[in-house]
Amino acid sequence: MAARPRTEAAVPASAVRAPGAGLRPSERDEIRRRLGRDPTAAELGMFDVMWSEHCAYKHSRAVLERLPARGPGLLRGPGENAGAVSVGAGWAAVFKMESHNHPSAVAPYHGAATGVGGIIRDILAMGARPIALLDSLRFGPPDDPGVARTIQGVVAGIAGYGNSIGVPTVGGELACAPCYRRNPLVNVACLGLVREDRIATARAAGPGNAVVYLGARTGRDGMHGAAFASAGLAGEAADRSAVQMGDPFAGKLLIEATLQALATGAVVALQDLGAAGLTCALSEMAARGGVGMDVDLGIVPRREDGMTPEEVLLSESQERMLLVVRAGREAEIRRIAGRWGLAAAVIGAITDDRLLVIRDGDDVVTRLDPRHLTDAPSYAPDAVEPAYLAALRGFDPAGLAPAVAEDALVALLRSPGVASKRWVYRQYDHMIQTNTVVPPGADAAVLRIREAAPRGVALTVDGNGRSCYLDPYVGGVLAVLEAAQNLACVGASPAAVTDCLNFASPERPDVFWTFRRAVDGIAHACEALDVPVVGGNVSFYNEAGEGIYPTPVVAMLGRLDDVRRHAGVGWTREGDLIALVGCERGWLDGSEYLAAVHGITAGRLREPDVSAVVRAIRCVREAVAAGVVSSAHDCSEGGIAVALAECSLAGGLGARVVLDAADERRPDEILFGEQVGRIVVSLRPGALGALGDLARRFAVPLKVIGSVGGGRLVVGAGVAPSRAGATAPGSAGPWLDVDLATLAAASDMEERPA
């Protein structure tokens, strides 16, 4: 069967164990049945990795079927190395996200760096030039020195690889919670660009064609080799096997060499050598194409002497690709490799017998139907609602003493998930390739597509583990809607989703229940938005320490018909009106306010009215694209108060805002309550009519809540202000009256330890 989102196992298969140690007895029986004989040790090792959760997503496959893989402009869905959608003028965007959690836990710099390298090559395998990266990160509390080092290492690793290969990192997210202390999450998404008629495939074809190895040489990376013979504890050895060293220099050369090789027209198919190395690429490419292959491992370029055939087959050395090249044109590929200083070798040929024959010189290592390796068994684990949920849902914030609003706002702005991420993205080259129209710092990044001018794309990545912990279904819905909402704020409409599903062990029924519910939520919201899920990745067994929150992360790609028509977060002009588009109320349950100010993670999440949120999203996108509004920013963590503070900080302008205090709601709920579908916009007073028309057209609530100006953010309760601007806050005095410098100091993490 075709390749699917690849799962990352907490402990990758490695030769530390006896070959086949990861296989269940029933799986060993199945292998014997399929082969009609006992597998050799080498074959057991191959089945072990190919049938690992790592490669075979055996616990998730059935659930992932629920994700919609249809939508306007879809060119390639799941099944190839990455999905592709049209961005117009004959150009395709290729999009994929992957996790590198466990490697980043044990070697933050190299783990994160190779995470970038790995996802880049999935995009490259589609024939696309990588044009943007996004990173979604989760860590423990940063005041722990060990965590701080991990954070620094991961960010430096992403920077070290991404900056060097010249692909801009244009956005991401970062949040901290104790459950990630020993199990950080490092998810990286990549976007590539390719002409629609040049999208490459990983289906091997054409008996007689050459199987060509291209890239860095093969060493004993990602496995327990003789070099590591002094391995101590099993745990350490397993960790060691997860550390692969990346070489961004070779990665950059590989990008250029591969794209040049594709441009010759001599390449029939290609795939990156990632998890399970040659074993995976050979068997998947052969199985996909329904052909056989005959290869000789003896020819594979090596970095070390004395590697066994098994080691060559399973090595996860970085910066390598496998190409199927038209017979007779191998020399062209060799020449290109030579020019870029990379190794290239014809290691075999395509055959017409549907058999994968792997030799080591004169010895046959294996001869089997590659589909035996790629069609792993699939499981439907038990799913039981976790017991903790009932207790958490019973929590009622009504009993809580409200905090002083100003202190709470400052505390929220200081919380690592809400604080400005400038300290992160200033370490990333986010401008290289000179297409970044809206750099990181806004709700989504915007890139121009020169080749399809004036079109552009927008990118965002969103996930909220705390929400998913409290209600995985709602959390899944929220991740997708928030992503779409972020795109709308910059003027883009959703085009494609890729996801990374980070969970603990699927073999635990309560965990598996959360996985299923989260996928349901993502599927539902994607259907409501009519956006396809073009690929993704599952990372199970994230349970070092206490076990992480269920953490699905969604990356979304948007289209802009005219990239010049975008908006940013910040207020742009004194005297502009401030309006709230969409639903008016938020709730404290499960909010950042509860977590950051009161230290509580509990409550019952309200299921959003998905169709109402989708209408609000479409309304705002229209308003931005039509130039009706000057800025747009959604209310996410920290509610409307934090959103207003961010608009003020980004624009360097204050605001006076009056919020409706009807229904005797608590001020902290009005200020800090959260719900998706609430977007703050600013506009010239004269544009209010046009915005009102749009709101009516999409049947979306619209309310003017204040005006831009001054050097302070003043928020009070009262009746709605007149058209001319905000009325003075209510008689009791404003809830908030803060100068921008105070807000900036709180939000700026620069001067604090990471």
Add this chain to the structure above:
Amino acid sequence: MPTVRVIVTLKPGVLDAPGQAIHKGLAALGHAGVRAVRAGRYFEIELDGTERLDDRVRDMCEGFLANTLIEQYRYDIV
């Protein structure tokens, strides 16, 4: 006041991309006869006190200066 000199290098078998690049650079400069180059990091640490020196240095190396999954270290005290 003792000074510790620590050298951290990659374990054998771990890809040493800097070493390879430097090797090529030396060759391009005309330095024939270079068989191999390995790159590493060096630290000179001045310490107070002379107690438990080895323990302290090992702690620094294993907990901070080297990632012992992929790197090895050695030191001498002068």
Add this chain to the structure above:
Amino acid sequence: MPTVRVIVTLKPGVLDAPGQAIHKGLAALGHAGVRAVRAGRYFEIELDGTERLDDRVRDMCEGFLANTLIEQYRYDIV
């Protein structure tokens, strides 16, 4: 087959920012009693032949491995 071990450090007087950062990192981890840290680079070079060894190594260092405007080097041959 001789192996040359080269250590390159900043000249005295050139601010060693990486060394200072490591010093701070060690302190944050609770390593009291560290007076100073200097950071440098280390190279292990396997050479063919034993002729003019010192000349060859000095050439490599001055022309390539060290930037002698700000760095100094020392080596030993084993």
Add this chain to the structure above:
Amino acid sequence: MNIGIVVFPGSNCDADTYHAVRDVLGHHGQYVWHEERSLAGLDAVILPGGFSYGDYLRAGAIATTSPAVRALKPYVAGGGLVLGICNGFQTLLEAGLLPGAMQPNLSGQFRCEFVHLRTERADTPFTCGLKPGDVLRIPIAHAEGRYLIGPAGRPALAAYRQVVFRYCSAHGDVTPAVNPNGSEDAIAGVASPSGAVLGLMPHPERASDELVGGTDGARIFSSLATWIATGRRVSMRPVEVH
């Protein structure tokens, strides 16, 4: 007009520079592979940003071993103009074509952000369209941009007016707070005494388009174009000022 952009393995701003020179400014640019031994016929040579050869020794160090960089000295001696941007600047320092050395940023981190530059010298081929004191807003993107010259080199640098750009505030004030990497004397760009060779850490090619990054960087490329088009020559005997 024929402007060569040298491509090293690991260059990654070559295409951006090419784009700025050709598409945005309308001048002819061509890529020059690092194995090229002669630069004859080029009106100017640009060493673009990136991580040549992985920057594995010191930034720009390994690039000095390439034929194209070795060809620079005779090229400059023959009146050629050379602009090194970021990694290109680092390479010019390592090759000894400009004085000084680079160290890692004081922050120890890569920095990608807009900075302001004060023009200190407007009589070079690259700044002839500017006035002394002009402030440009151009991004930096580097991990090793802390320029050092040291007491031995400082007098000559001053005597030959080799500092072309300094990091400054939006208003042109040179203060430690706006020095992004700890460079000595806030130096962001240095020229050879004649002005024929300029190295600078910020990326003018990233500020050559209104939609992306503004157009302050384009003023450097258009200065160069004007210089070449009007047939100006650098004086090979620069005047020492005291």
